[in-house]
Amino acid sequence: MTGGASGIGRALCRELARRGVHVVAADLDAAGAERTAKEFGCRSAALDVTDAQAVRDLVTEVRREHGRLDFLFNNAGIAVGGTADELTLDHWDRTIDVNLRGVVHGVHAAYPVMIEQGRGHIVNTASLAGLTPAPLMLPYTATKHAVVGLSLALRAEARAHGVRVSVVCPGFTDTPLLDHANPGLPQTATGAAARESATRTMGRLYSVDSLAEDIMRGVARDKALIVAPASGRMAWRGVRLSPAA
Numbered sequence: 001m002t003g004g005a006s007g008i009g010r011a012l013c014r015e016l017a018r019r020g021v022h023v024v025a026a027d028l029d030a031a032g033a034e035r036t037a038k039e040f041g042c043r044s045a046a047l048d049v050t051d052a053q054a055v056r057d058l059v060t061e062v063r064r065e066h067g068r069l070d071f072l073f074n075n076a077g078i079a080v081g082g083t084a085d086e087l088t089l090d091h092w093d094r095t096i097d098v099n100l101r102g103v104v105h106g107v108h109a110a111y112p113v114m115i116e117q118g119r120g121h122i123v124n125t126a127s128l129a130g131l132t133p134a135p136l137m138l139p140y141t142a143t144k145h146a147v148v149g150l151s152l153a154l155r156a157e158a159r160a161h162g163v164r165v166s167v168v169c170p171g172f173t174d175t176p177l178l179d180h181a182n183p184g185l186p187q188t189a190t191g192a193a194a195r196e197s198a199t200r201t202m203g204r205l206y207s208v209d210s211l212a213e214d215i216m217r218g219v220a221r222d223k224a225l226i227v228a229p230a231s232g233r234m235a236w237r238g239v240r241l242s243p244a245a
């Protein structure tokens, strides 16, 4: 589980551990990953998903230790907000590195292992911003659209090898991500703005616990696209979405 120290990844570690899965909470925030591990009786690892070799090493280590790799949750992500003219190339690069390359590194490391096993499930966290444009979050929208595309395309070819691929598209969920969405930029897309927007468009922020349960339900049913909250149809900034697949 990448991004296992906080928010959605932490809640998913708990759900997986509850189901008897041996979980590795991997995160850039090593201390946070350790806290998750202690709390839910799993293992932790310091991991930067932008480091392809480190991701490969961790996958190899887990497989050596447990004999197989049943799941990879590529969940780590960052949100950088701001108007297009405020964003620097550095903001773009960083978002692409974590949100897109991070997922690519996970897939590249785990997919061949899962093909060899003839089984496995890769679950990538995108966002509703991977299905519709998120205003003031260009790099986020671009990378999350890429993650949706990558996941659905991979799913189509993975099936022949017994490997499952799902992509998760959460709406605004109450996690620390919303509070550090704007490093070094003017106050256009702060946590407060995100929270206000969530409340206005969705009625409320979704709870991380409900989200984790929805995700696990979708994973158990091998859904291609897990949209949450998925209570019927959802309106987001005037765009009507049907929870697909």
Ligand code: NAD
Pocket (backbone or CB within 6 Å): 002, 003, 004, 005, 006, 007, 008, 009, 026, 027, 028, 029, 032, 047, 048, 049, 050, 075, 076, 077, 078, 079, 098, 102, 125, 126, 127, 128, 169, 170, 171, 172, 173, 174, 175, 176, 177, 178
């Ligand atoms: P969060 O900030 O609580 O957790 C993200 C975790 O990713 C953190 O622990 C952080 O340390 C880790 N991380 C960041 N960069 C990393 C790196 N280079 N290597 C390894 N770990 C790294 O945020 P969250 O809301 O739990 O987000 C989890 C995922 O859900 C992200 O991909 C995010 O884009 C997505 N998402 C969140 C929301 C929301 O409203 N919270 C909505 C849609 C999608």
